[in-house]
Amino acid sequence: MKKHNFYAGPSILSEYTISQTADAVREFAGTGLSLLEVSHRSKEFVAVCDEARSMIKELLNIPEEFEVLFLGGGASLQFCMAPYNFLEKKASFLDTGTWASNAIKEAKIFGEVNVLASSKADNYTYIPKNYEVPADSDYFYLCTNNTIFGTETHTDPHVGVPVIADMSSDIFSRPIDFKDYVLIFAGAQKNLAPAGVTLVIVRKDALGKVTRPIPTMLNYNTHIAKESMFNTPPVLPIYSALQTLKFYKQQGGIEGIYQLNRAKAELLYNEIDSNPFFKGTVTCKEDRSIMNVCFVMNDGKEALEDEFNKFAASRGMVGVKGHRSVGGFRASIYNAMPISSVQALVDCMQEFAKTH
Numbered sequence: 001m002k003k004h005n006f007y008a009g010p011s012i013l014s015e016y017t018i019s020q021t022a023d024a025v026r027e028f029a030g031t032g033l034s035l036l037e038v039s040h041r042s043k044e045f046v047a048v049c050d051e052a053r054s055m056i057k058e059l060l061n062i063p064e065e066f067e068v069l070f071l072g073g074g075a076s077l078q079f080c081m082a083p084y085n086f087l088e089k090k091a092s093f094l095d096t097g098t099w100a101s102n103a104i105k106e107a108k109i110f111g112e113v114n115v116l117a118s119s120k121a122d123n124y125t126y127i128p129k130n131y132e133v134p135a136d137s138d139y140f141y142l143c144t145n146n147t148i149f150g151t152e153t154h155t156d157p158h159v160g161v162p163v164i165a166d167m168s169s170d171i172f173s174r175p176i177d178f179k180d181y182v183l184i185f186a187g188a189q190k191n192l193a194p195a196g197v198t199l200v201i202v203r204k205d206a207l208g209k210v211t212r213p214i215p216t217m218l219n220y221n222t223h224i225a226k227e228s229m230f231n232t233p234p235v236l237p238i239y240s241a242l243q244t245l246k247f248y249k250q251q252g253g254i255e256g257i258y259q260l261n262r263a264k265a266e267l268l269y270n271e272i273d274s275n276p277f278f279k280g281t282v283t284c285k286e287d288r289s290i291m292n293v294c295f296v297m298n299d300g301k302e303a304l305e306d307e308f309n310k311f312a313a314s315r316g317m318v319g320v321k322g323h324r325s326v327g328g329f330r331a332s333i334y335n336a337m338p339i340s341s342v343q344a345l346v347d348c349m350q351e352f353a354k355t356h
């Protein structure tokens with residue numbers, strides 16, 4: 001029986017992505033070779049990489065000034081590459097969770113780091129709102145979706161300085177206004193492909209402004225010049241990414257996915273809010289993520305946590321156990337998740353309430 005996959009990452013991929021990738025592992029593009037053994041410089045694979053990059057530009061409506069790259073090292077390497085390439089003197093950060101604070105730690109190696117606001121004292125249950133970004137910041141940095149804590153910034157910031165965003169867990173979930181961004185990055189394993197590739201969208205004319213020397217592999221310009229083929233790129237994840245992009249297009253593009261994501265999130269949050277056995281962990285409802293839905297047993301029902309985990313598992317739910325820093329449950333309902341799986345979880349919560 002195929003399970004309902006609520007894992008936070010690596011996470012659900014569309015059936016289309018998985019079956020197309022499986023076929024290409026057997027034989028890739030009529031080459032008589034497996035995708036696993038084909039040269040990254042073969043014309044067939046170069047065509048895959050080019051098509052994936054141009055489909056990303058098309059789907060997200062990315063302006064001309066930006067380049068789309070596929071890099072290694074995960075989103076975590078971007079915590080270092082971003083300040084290496086953009087931080088000359090001072091940058092301003094919003095501390096909204098574990099991933100933002102990891103980025104803050106790395107940036108401190110490169111220059112002055114100004115943490116404008118933090119919700120850490122409240123275990124990151126909301127996104128800080130009232131802060132001002134100093135005009136002399138080289139950039140403003142934020143993590144748009146806090147995978148662990150289930151909070152999300154639903155709009156693109158316009159703060160008077162360039163913006164850098166970690167969109168690892170909400171890329172392709174909503175339209176993006178690129179106006180103020182100079183860099184957006186996302187590890188593939190939440191909304192694009194199997195782990196192993198990082199999507200980087202970088203504004204070309206914003207590069208080259210720091211005075212420090214940058215190691216070749218950590219310099220975005222190296223990868224721009226070679227169209228992500230400076231060294232061997234992760235061939236299989238890039239192939240899978242292209243299949244996911246085709247799936248997104250079939251779903252009505254980003255606008256279609258966004259509508260579906262909102263419907264999925266509403267269905268689940270409505271259940272959390274109305275079922276007396278559960279409550280949401282995010283204190284500010286407007287900050288609730290449409291990708292990672294965090295909830296716990298309601299007051300007085302805490303002792304039933306293990307039992308609900310077992311109950312959900314027995315009904316085919318996988319990965320709903322919450323992250324250790326929040327506890328309770330987390331249902332990751334990424335772009336590829338059909339609403340029928342969210343409905344199955346809602347049914348399971350209702351049945352649990354009826355039988356306990």
Ligand SMILES: *Cc1c(COP(=O)(O)O)cnc(C)c1O
Pocket residue numbers: 009073074075076077099143145146147166167168169187188190
């Ligand atoms: C998962 C995640 C990361 C870490 O990604 P890696 O590819 O494992 O380095 C960073 N930021 C966010 C928001 C994430 O969800």
